Amino acid sequence: xxxxxxxxxVLPLSKMGAGQSGTVVEIVGGHGLVRRLEALGxxxxxxxxxxxxxxFRGPVMxxxxxxxxxxxxxxxxxxxxxxxxxx
Amino acid sequence: xxxxxxxxKPRRILLVGNPNVGKSALFSRLTGTYxxxxxxxxxxxxxxxxxxxxxxxxxxxIDVPGIYAxxxxxxxxxxxxxxxxxxxxxxxxxDATNLERNLGLTLELLEKRKPLxxxxxxxxxxxxxxxxxxxxxxxxxxxxxVVPTVAVTGEGVRELVDRLGDARxxxxxxxxxxxxxxxxxxxxxxxxxLSHRHHTLGEAVGDISSHPVWGFMLAAVVLAAxxxxxxxxxxxxxxxxxxxxxxxxxMPLLMKLSPLLGGAGMWHDIIVGRLINGGIxxxxxxxxxxTGLYIExxxxxxxxxxxxxxxxxxxxxxxxxxxxxxxxTLLHRLGLHGYAIIPTILGLGCxxxxxxxxxxxxxxxxxxxxxxxxxxxxxxxxxxxxxMGLVGREGIxxxxxVYASLFVSWVVIGLILNRAVKGFSPELLVEIPxxxxxxxxxxxxxxxxxxxxxxxxxxxxxxAAVLLVNLLYLFGVFDFIAGVAAPVVSGVLGxxxxxxVALAVGFLRKDVAVGMLAPLTLTAKQLVVASTVLAMLFPCxxxxxxxxxxxxxKDMLKATGVMLAAALVVGGLQNLxxxx
Numbered sequence: 246x247x248x249x250x251x252x253x254x255v256l257p258l259s260k261m262g263a264g265q266s267g268t269v270v271e272i273v274g275g276h277g278l279v280r281r282l283e284a285l286g287x288x289x290x291x292x293x294x295x296x297x298x299x300x301f302r303g304p305v306m307x308x309x310x311x312x313x314x315x316x317x318x319x320x321x322x323x324x325x326x327x328x329x330x331x332x
Numbered sequence: 333x334x335x336x337x338x339x340x341k342p343r344r345i346l347l348v349g350n351p352n353v354g355k356s357a358l359f360s361r362l363t364g365t366y367x368x369x370x371x372x373x374x375x376x377x378x379x380x381x382x383x384x385x386x387x388x389x390x391x392x393x394i395d396v397p398g399i400y401a402x403x404x405x406x407x408x409x410x411x412x413x414x415x416x417x418x419x420x421x422x423x424x425x426x427d428a429t430n431l432e433r434n435l436g437l438t439l440e441l442l443e444k445r446k447p448l449x450x451x452x453x454x455x456x457x458x459x460x461x462x463x464x465x466x467x468x469x470x471x472x473x474x475x476x477x478v479v480p481t482v483a484v485t486g487e488g489v490r491e492l493v494d495r496l497g498d499a500r501x502x503x504x505x506x507x508x509x510x511x512x513x514x515x516x517x518x519x520x521x522x523x524x525x526l527s528h529r530h531h532t533l534g535e536a537v538g539d540i541s542s543h544p545v546w547g548f549m550l551a552a553v554v555l556a557a558x559x560x561x562x563x564x565x566x567x568x569x570x571x572x573x574x575x576x577x578x579x580x581x582x583m584p585l586l587m588k589l590s591p592l593l594g595g596a597g598m599w600h601d602i603i604v605g606r607l608i609n610g611g612i613x614x615x616x617x618x619x620x621x622x623t624g625l626y627i628e629x630x631x632x633x634x635x636x637x638x639x640x641x642x643x644x645x646x647x648x649x650x651x652x653x654x655x656x657x658x659x660x661t662l663l664h665r666l667g668l669h670g671y672a673i674i675p676t677i678l679g680l681g682c683x684x685x686x687x688x689x690x691x692x693x694x695x696x697x698x699x700x701x702x703x704x705x706x707x708x709x710x711x712x713x714x715x716x717x718x719x720m721g722l723v724g725r726e727g728i729x730x731x732x733x734v735y736a737s738l739f740v741s742w743v744v745i746g747l748i749l750n751r752a753v754k755g756f757s758p759e760l761l762v763e764i765p766x767x768x769x770x771x772x773x774x775x776x777x778x779x780x781x782x783x784x785x786x787x788x789x790x791x792x793x794x795x796a797a798v799l800l801v802n803l804l805y806l807f808g809v810f811d812f813i814a815g816v817a818a819p820v821v822s823g824v825l826g827x828x829x830x831x832x833v834a835l836a837v838g839f840l841r842k843d844v845a846v847g848m849l850a851p852l853t854l855t856a857k858q859l860v861v862a863s864t865v866l867a868m869l870f871p872c873x874x875x876x877x878x879x880x881x882x883x884x885x886k887d888m889l890k891a892t893g894v895m896l897a898a899a900l901v902v903g904g905l906q907n908l909x910x911x912x
Contacts, residue, residue: 284400317759
């Protein structure tokens with residue numbers, strides 16, 4: 246699925262599995278998108294964990310800090326996350 | 333730490349913060365006025381103001397709609413940012429359980445150079461979650477007063493007011509938003525320490541509610557329970573409170589009044605209503621004191637109370653944003669995103685605040701689609717109460733038929749509008765707040781506030797509508813309207829020409845209009861058609877005004893065109909397809 250660069254697995258948020266967590270590395274999008282996401286605590290360097298996603302390309306639920314955020318599928322596919330190895 | 337006094341006493345204080353941090357609760361604590369506080373962003377669409385007593389003087393306090401950043405993404409946020417210019421002191425309400433994200437806005441506010449005080453709200457919640465914040469250190473780092481508060485109980489509010497005079501505007505400039513977030517990270521690192529904690533029960537249910545399968549199951553259960561609860565409470569009030577009152581107390585009084593007014597004649601009929609078989613029929617007499625008051629207090633208010641009670645619970649517990657997530661996929665097909673479910677559900681109470689709430693949506697296109705769909709396919713509680721009363725007599729399946737027709741129309745018209753209206757729809761991006769069970773006092777206050785507003789707004793119009801019906805009858809205007817519209821109404825919809833009058837009154841009040849169908853002895857099928865058409869054809873006059881204000885003349889006319897066409901098509905189809 247994702248690109249593996251020297252043991253690093255980077256996936257868009259939309260493709261992560263429920264329960265997986267990782268660190269945001271990049272938001273692929275314009276200034277507006279970046280600002281809206283960072284206002285909700287999603288920006289490069291933040292640890293996020295995916296809670297669930299709805300079927301049929303529905304929104305993705307993630308937990309960041311103490312908050313749960315629902316992100317539309319299109320937006321979620323622009324948030325690139327370096328997935329942490331399951332321990 | 334150096335502290336400078338504010339040179340002037342503040343004249344206007346703004347409450348600014350992220351959505352869902354307890355701003356409105358703090359507002360009610362500061363001003364003593366109760367305004368709704370809800371567990372989802374967007375409640376304070378219209379800003380609310382109140383007065384705070386400060387050292388013997390009254391100071392204006394404004395509750396600004398919740399914002400995440402000073403770069404607006406919806407009309408509600410735009411309003412909020414504009415309002416910033418008008419205040420001279422800002423109370424920045426910060427959620428102590430979520431310090432990092434909230435401080436982003438705090439630093440942006442500091443850059444605006446407005447005198448600032450920080451209310452570190454939900455202080456108790458933070459403690460329960462094992463979050464410790466060094467308040468003195470935070471105060472030093474931000475160079476503005478920081479006061480821990482618990483708005484729901486009022487803890488810390490007095491101290492907050494005492495410290496307003498210390499509000500300061502230190503010089504802060506960041507070169508970029510990266511720089512600002514780096515500073516936030518630095519501050520949080522210094523003032524906050526966390527101890528480990530376990531998932532709470534609320535979070536476990538939260539996870540179920542957003543599960544792709546169980547979430548829908550839960551939603552079905554919640555909505556069925558909500559609907560059942562509304563019916564139970566509404567019918568309960570009618571059976572045990574309002575009907576006994578009208579039958580045993582009000583009826584005898586009116587029957588004493590009737591002979592005093594001569595027992596018949598124009599004034600008698602306007603005030604008391606026409607006597608039917610020598611008595612008053614609350615649904616049919618059409619007098620101000622009989623039908624006018626009965627529709628409002630005997631039928632509609634019980635359902636309004638029931639609806640707002642259940643809605644208030646769902647809101648304050650925090651279920652609605654979860655419903656938004658579940659509905660997102662469907663609403664995308666209608667040109668909206670999941671969040672539009674919130675104005676839509678508000679519309680089941682009254683379309684006026686619902687259309688106002690469409691401001692929480694990002695684009696003009698979405699607001700047009702959402703507002704049009706609400707005024708066509710979402711029946712208000714007043715209308716529903718009357719439909720329940722009138723059509724319900726024929727059997728609950730006929731009521732279900734009305735709802736099903738409205739729902740199908742809502743979806744189909746949405747599908748069409750999504751294709752027909754230019755532009756694209758933005759995506760859902762919303763915080764899902766933790767479940768919180770609000771104190772009963774808060775639920776009660778909010779219910780009272782909403783019911784009170786409803787009575788204040790609706791009662792004069794209900795009475796005016798009943799009066800107008802009487803006058804129009806007297807002057808034969810209705811015969812004229814009926815004559816003009818009869819071919820369409822009887823030809824396409826299969827309704828008797830007298831029902832034209834009721835449809836026309838629907839423009840004033842939907843509830844009065846349904847009441848006017850009562851004496852016409854319609855068949856069950858005709859009742860279904862008439863109720864559906866009434867729901868879709870025109871919004872009531874109050875909704876019209878709001879549509880005009882929110883959409884502008886051109887889009888309002890477009891929406892009206894869609895309504896007329898949709899009502900005729902759906903009513904005509906029902907007339908053709910339903911068995912007699």
